[in-house]
Amino acid sequence: MLSGIGNADDLKKLGIPVVCHLPGVGQNLQDHLEIYIQQACTRPITLHSAQKPLRKVCIGLEWLWKFTGEGATAHLETGGFIRSQPGVPHPDIQFHFLPSQVIDHGRVPTQQEAYQVHVGPMRGTSVGWLKLRSANPQDHPVIQPNYLSTETDIEDFRLCVKLTREIFAQEALAPFRGKELQPGSHIQSDKEIDAFVRAKADSAYHPSCTCKMGQPSDPTAVVDPQTRVLGVENLRVVDASIMPSMVSGNLNAPTIMIAEKAADIIKGQPALWDKDVPVYKPRTLATQR
Structure with missing residues (x-):
């Protein structure tokens, strides 16, 4: 060993x-840690209706018959990377948009029409460890990820929440935008945002x-x-x-x-390599966008 x-x-x-x-x-x-920012949707266009038994059958039959429809996608096609603040030389926050509400990693059905963003820092500074629990290979190891153990990671998650709220407030989403479900409009101060992140952050499964x-x-x-x-x-x-x-x-x-x-x-x-591969550089480091 x-x-x-x-x-x-x-x-x-x-x-x-x-x-x-x-x-x-x-x-x-x-690992990548992330949180879900959830917004109620004012129109019946999310995956909430897909949970109905008859609708599930129709989705499954369409996929089996034609490989099309809601069953032919993971519904996470829309995403993006941004720089969290001025001075950051490369995109360090990732977004995934989902036209649904995820609760407990999908183990709990959606409660209403809603959409959400999965968002988290790409270069977290918290470092953990793992070790064997016993000599039995069937026993799970002891894993200590030490999430949010640095002030940098805490501050980055505050920015994740604030920037996501800014995106959801854009005019293009106005026809669909209901109330904020998570964290909720009552969560505003840095201290409140930090508490929300600690309570709701999940692994993105990138150990x-x-x-x-x-x-x-x-x-x-x-x-x-x-x-x-x-x-x-x-x-x-x-x-x-x-x-x-x-x-x-x-x-x-x-x-x-x-x-x-x-x-x-x-x-x-022999090693494969390309000459003059472009590397992202922000137009200016003095501004976030």
Whole structure:
């Protein structure tokens, strides 16, 4: 076992022999945290009506028959990235718009016609860890993400709420805009917004960085730039855990890219690269937009 998922002494107490001591294993846990800002919709055009039994059957039959209709989409096609404030050099807040109301990760049916935005910072500064609970591989590990443990992350979430409210207040949404359902118009001060975020923030399911890539001289590195586990022969890690830090977006495409790059390394293929790839630069750092 690689130590680090709990230190070497912890593993020995669990009766697990330590093959290679890599303190970085299980450390440096990073994830995207997000909140839902929800607005009532004044027209019956959201997914609320799709919950009715007959409507569900019709949606399913249309998809099975023609691969079209409401069942042919995840309904999260609309999104975007913005800079949270002046001085930020790259977009650091992500939005996903959904024409529905999500409650408890979708385990609770929607209560009314509504729409919402999933919003959260892309480069959170809170860092957590995980370790083994026992020697039984069926037992869940101990995971401590340390969400919102830095003042930077708390301030970024305040901006997430305020900027989302600004977007929802735009004239284009006026024909559909009902009352704010979450956090609610009574939540206004920074202290109230902070309490709302702590009560309602959820993982965006982007855990990563617990087997970070780095040079052998880095005591926290777990794999080298060729994805090989340091100090262990014939073992690689090829997934989101080898990211040294969180990416500014969803993990799916970057993880596919990591896998394709690792496959080329293993096969000895030359590196692929393009010349003069444009990199985003804001028109000015002095303003947020």
